[in-house]
Amino acid sequence: MNKESFLEILKEHPFTKDLSPEHQAKLAELAHETRFEREQIIFHESDASQFFYLILKGKVALEVMAPGRALRIQTLTDGEEFSWSSLLPSTRKFFQARALTSVRALVFDAAQLRASCDQDCSFGYAFISRLLAVVAGRLQATRLRLLDMYGVQERTTHEGDD
């Protein structure tokens, strides 16, 4: 795929479709296509956070490994993004990412993205604003899960009042 193809994709992807044409073009210059096979580990916990991904097709799971316990904590699919922490300098992964299906994605070198944000504040603001919306959504979802809504302490329609 060439840069023109990436630009067309970015015009449609939910994360980038509302960016200005100039900012979409700037991102297209930084984009590369990547593919992962089913069950392939995209990155491991503690890996350096180097890349940012936009999922074009497929399903990715974020997982956490603990002694005797492995948990799948989030799934992401077409039109979503992952590895937002790569936009922070010098971070390492807290989770493992696994392709649950074959996955096609656009990948961006995080150092280049950060440099572009530094050099062009207008682009940086637009990009980080979208990233903030993603992070806010994930934070809200995490807070909801912290409530353990479906746990036994909740009285739902059937639990009665004993």
Add this chain to the structure above:
Amino acid sequence: MKATTNAHCSTPPQALNSAALADPMMPSVARVVQVEKETHDTFTLSLAAHNGGTLPSFAPGQFSMLYAFGVGELPISISGDPEDSGKLVYTVRSVGQATHALVTRKPGDPVCLRGPFGTGWPMTEARGKDVLVVAGGIGLAPLRPAIYHILRHRGDYGRLMILYGARSPRDMLYRKQLSAWAYLPDTQILTTVDYGGLSWRGYVGVVTTLFRYVRLQPDRTVALICGPEIMMRYVVRELELRGMSSSETYLSMERNMKCGVGLCGHCQLGPHFICKDGPVFPLSRLQRWIGKYEL
């Protein structure tokens, strides 16, 4: 008796047995015919009439007061097929003494019941429209009769979309049924869990994240929601963002229901008695009251 009528539902008015018609506080005896384990703590009880009597009919969304002898009485939504007149089906989560007493009943054991009580899902109003069902945890149980009704009268409704969130895969109700329904035409089933093991291939995340996979046409959709109240509030917010009308969004509410007929006042929410005026309400009637502390 208000509890025996249902303005929303196409199902005929209740044909309560004579004892219930005479006095809604008078329980009648039924017998357990089947106890089915749904999850590690949740069971589905099927009750049949005792000694050749008849069971009352019900509308999807209604509940009964079930009495475990010597332990206590509980409001339990009916989770079976409203057109299967031979039995009443309840899905009960064991969280305390009375629910434990119910789920440990054996076939042949007696259980007392009153009702059915309350309003049902708006099955008549939903005719000709798409139906979006959003359930969380055991909240799928009171929605199942509405799903049965739609599947029995498939031509009367548009697309059926079911979004179901549970704590983990082992907490999901009716998994085989959900899998089977997913193959039906014009039916979309999306399930998600708060967390899963590595063998779980489905979605992981809160139920509201499933909205991105649904093609919602707000002007021709009726939404039916049941689950923990905080989940329902977030679902309502998502529906509002997508242009759903508050008069086409219905919630099944839970409060401390005791008498079942709006006399004791235990289940009051603002000006409403959940047992008599609900448990199913259009959002437009609840907006002032949900989310208020200590209501």
